[in-house]
Amino acid sequence: MLGKQIRGRSRRWRTIVVVELAVVAVLVAGAAVAFGLGDDEPEPTASAAAPDPIALSGMPDASAPVLRPGRPGETAQKVPANEFTPLPSPSYNAADVRFVTMMIPHHEQALVMARLAPQRAANTGIAAIADRILAAQGPEIKTLESWLEARGLKRDAAADRGHAHGMSGMQSPEALQNLEAARGAEFDRLFVSMMSDHHEGAVKMALEAQTLGVDSIVNEAATSVAVEQRVEIQRMREALAG
Structure with a gap:
């Protein structure tokens, strides 16, 4: 009689364990779908890599000459661009x-x-x-x-x-x-x-x-x-x- 009771309890525990494992499997599968971890997710390819940087033209030459207008009666002068200072606008003429x-x-x-x-x-x-x-x-x-x-x-x-x-x-x-x-x-x-x-x-x-x-x-x-x-x-x- 005692042996029958033990075997019955053992079958009930196995049933509970099987049910719990099934629940865990369902939860794991759902999480995989939610986070895009399914087996059908495509692997990244080389075409998805970052684009090549755009080539920029060089900075202007700061020493390139520019013409500085002279005052009335004076000729214009060539000066480096980084040394050029525009003449202030006159307050009257x-x-x-x-x-x-x-x-x-x-x-x-x-x-x-x-x-x-x-x-x-x-x-x-x-x-x-x-x-x-x-x-x-x-x-x-x-x-x-x-x-x-x-x-x-x-x-x-x-x-x-x-x-x-x-x-x-x-x-x-x-x-x-x-x-x-x-x-x-x-x-x-x-x-x-x-x-x-x-x-x-x-x-x-x-x-x-x-x-x-x-x-x-x-x-x-x-x-x-x-x-x-x-x-x-x-x-x-x-x-x-x-």
Whole structure:
């Protein structure tokens, strides 16, 4: 009886062991599929190796010569590329200097003509425009003089640079004498004619500075001259016609 019990227990243990081994086999097979470890996984081939490195061109020759532009009147020079330093951009140029140095005496002549109006003009509109010219162009002269002083330049700096040609719109001494001698309606007519021509010359100079100059302050002053003096020409003509 005891022997039968032992044999029965032995068969039950073998059954349990077989079942556990089957479970372990299933788990191992599942893990192999999940991680790509199956027998059908292809082996890496030579074509899967890293590509050959791309051939790069050599670095530029730092000693290769480049041309350094010379200053006005000077020839260009050849220097090694690693020694080349571009020249700094100028803060102002000859066009800026020309505008400032020419506009100062240009404005001063406008003040001379405008000061004649209070005692000679018959048209109150013409007299009022003359007052505005006095109020605007006097301070503008101070601004232009300060620009020169800040840069260590003289009023005749444009002449020193070879730009001393005539200022557009400037009136002759004879024309100024005729204006001074005129009274009433004759003064009004001469004043509008001469000051309009004078303003048109200033506008021409301002447009040149806007086109050729590089200084921001000069550009702002030139823009103001071009706009305001065009408006004043129209106002003078309207006042004279009215």
